[in-house]
Amino acid sequence: MLSLGLKFEQENRLLLMDPKALPHIFYNSGYRYSKPTGIQVILGTVSGLGLFHAEGEDHRRQRKIVLPGFGSRELRTFVPIFCSYAGRMTAYWGRIIAADNSEPAVIEVTSWITRALLDATGEAAFDYQFGSLDNSETELAKAYAHMA
Structure with a gap:
């Protein structure tokens, strides 16, 4: 088993990298390990x-x-929605990269992925359009942007 021990903020931590140990902790051990x-x-x-x-x-x-x-059956129906938002996100990235600037393009990937996930989850789970990718001014999108 591959592991690395360290002390962080006065707590001992064990970081696992073993492909057999991780499923044991996350799926097979119930609630034996806390966050x-x-x-x-x-x-x-x-x-x-x-x-x-x-x-x-x-x-x-x-x-x-x-x-x-x-469940897995329900999640399969959401795949096209998530793919659609991933495609929209990468299209935005393409426009940023193609912009006629003399400087290299900088894309804040984490921010974009968070916004795409918010939009996809909103549509898939709640049938709600956050408009986060489009910089929409919905109250919920503004609150989430302020929080993130």
């Missing part, structure tokens, strides 16, 4: 105190409620 404190704080700040932040029995209960809408 590091720093990760919990970040998730709570960014996504609220919902499914991504929850641990143990709270997570199990929330996941049971949400899972029927996000």
